[in-house]
Amino acid sequence: MYKRGEGSDRILLGIYVDDLIITGSSESGIITFKEEMKETFRMSDLGKLSFYLGLEVLQSETGITVTQLKLSMDSTTKPVDATELKSTLGSLRYLIHTRPDIMFAVGYLSRFMEQPTKEHQAAVKHVLRYITDTLRFGRWEYVEKGKVEVKYVSTDDQLADILTKPLGRVRFQELRSKIGMVENKVMLRIRE
Incomplete structure (x- = not known):
């Protein structure tokens, strides 16, 4: 963020x-x-x-x-060969050690290894295309040219947590305040 x-x-x-x-x-x-x-x-x-x-x-x-x-376990698309998908995801799991940018996607797709469908296979192909398209992206090249400045960010200041992690009410409110999000005071009613 x-x-x-x-x-x-x-x-x-x-x-x-x-x-x-x-x-x-x-x-x-x-x-x-x-x-x-x-x-x-x-x-x-x-x-x-x-x-x-x-x-x-x-x-x-x-x-x-x-x-x-x-993407869900209740996909309505046709099943695909689980062995092939498991092999591909296994390889991607090794790759995340040097490519943390794919960690969430690979972890999420790994949930569907037992009964994968065409929908899951398409998502894995999307990750593979992303990797192929970004092979030559050198992040340090931008640092060396001064286009990106690298700084340490403490765990308390990880603003992306508000979008990526389940948070307690107090932590959510702290992060909401830091990014300038305004509280919506409208109450929602659930129909029974």
Whole structure:
């Protein structure tokens, strides 16, 4: 999780592997930021967020709804050879020691090794394509050129935890405050 700007000009950027979430208060600020990113990196703008880290996001005028993970044990697609998928995922599990950027995806996909379907196989292929496309990405090259500054971040300041880990109420509120998220005081009622 990265932030840029202050107050109404603040932009929040969530990055995971090859996916980005860009959000902020100012639509013009977001558009400007996207254009800057496109000048520097090869990227596509997929429009409003609809799917991220296995979560389906539905946006409407009444609000935003986050639904269950698309990949599930209850997949309706045809089964595939579990032996081949286990072998591929096993190799990827070794690779995560030098490629921590794929750790979440590989760990999540490993849940489906016993009864994999075409949907799971497609997700594994997506990870393999990502690895192939990023073989020559040298992170230290950016550090040496001064484009990226490496700093130590303590566990207490890991802002991405708000999106990636189950948190207690107090910790969630602390992180929410640090990234400038405003509390929504609207109460939801569950229909019985």
